[in-house]
Each structure stands twice: as C-alpha cells, then as structure tokens.
Amino acid sequence: RVGAAAAEWGRMGFPDPNPLRVGLHAGPVFERDRDPVLGGRNVFGRHVNRAARIEPLTTPGCAYASEQFAAQLAVHAPKDYVCEFVGVEQLPKNGGPLPLFRVAPAPPRGG
Numbered sequence: 001r002v003g004a005a006a007a008e009w010g011r012m013g014f015p016d017p018n019p020l021r022v023g024l025h026a027g028p029v030f031e032r033d034r035d036p037v038l039g040g041r042n043v044f045g046r047h048v049n050r051a052a053r054i055e056p057l058t059t060p061g062c063a064y065a066s067e068q069f070a071a072q073l074a075v076h077a078p079k080d081y082v083c084e085f086v087g088v089e090q091l092p093k094n095g096g097p098l099p100l101f102r103v104a105p106a107p108p109r110g111g
Contacts, residue, residue, distance in 0.1 A: 021063075023060065050066060053091040065100070
C-alpha cells in the first residue's frame with residue numbers, strides 16, 4: 001500500500017509525504033517478455049493507455065480508478081477498499097470522458 005511508505009517520503013527527499021499519483025484501469029493487456037527498448041518485461045495496449053490517461057487527473061497522494069477497476073474492487077476486495085465517485089472527467093490526448101473514482105483503504109472496522 002502506498003500509505004504504508006508515507007514515513008519514508010521525507011527521507012527520500014520528497015517535499016510531500018505522499019506525492020504519488022496512481023491511475024488504475026482494468027482490461028486485457030499485451031505482455032512482452034523481452035522488450036527491445038526496455039530490455040525486460042513490458043505491458044501495453046488500449047487499457048494500459050487508459051490508465052496512463054487517468055494518472056494526470058489524479059490528485060497527488062491519491063489513486064483514481066475507472067469504473068471498470070472500481071467494479072473489480074467491489075467484487076474482489078469489498079472489505080479492503082472504498083471507491084468514492086470523483087466525477088466524469090475529460091481524459092487527456094482525446095481520451096474522451098470517463099467516470100473516475102478515488103480509491104482508498106477501507107476504514108478499520110469497530111470491534
């Protein structure tokens with residue numbers, strides 16, 4: 001989890017306790033084990049591009065997800081994460097409008 005490393009950000013020279021922005025989307029991707037440019041494993045495709053278009057719209061310190069990703073969390077990890085609707089945003093590079101959700105760890109349950 002990104003939040004688990006918050007204490008380390010200052011030690012690494014980041015001005016904000018959590019400057020990361022994460023864009024999440026779910027869908028099939030293509031994988032290449034030996035990418036000639038990177039020299040290692042790489043994934044690519046339309047759904048990777050969609051996640052890349054979400055990231056610049058994300059508030060620093062947060063993770064934003066597409067509706068598809070939020071639905072997957074609701075099915076596979078409903079007790080671990082909450083998804084709050086942010087709004088329908090216009091994605092960069094002619095990515096079109098997309099409903100976005102802020103993903104956060106679920107609050108601890110009372111005993």
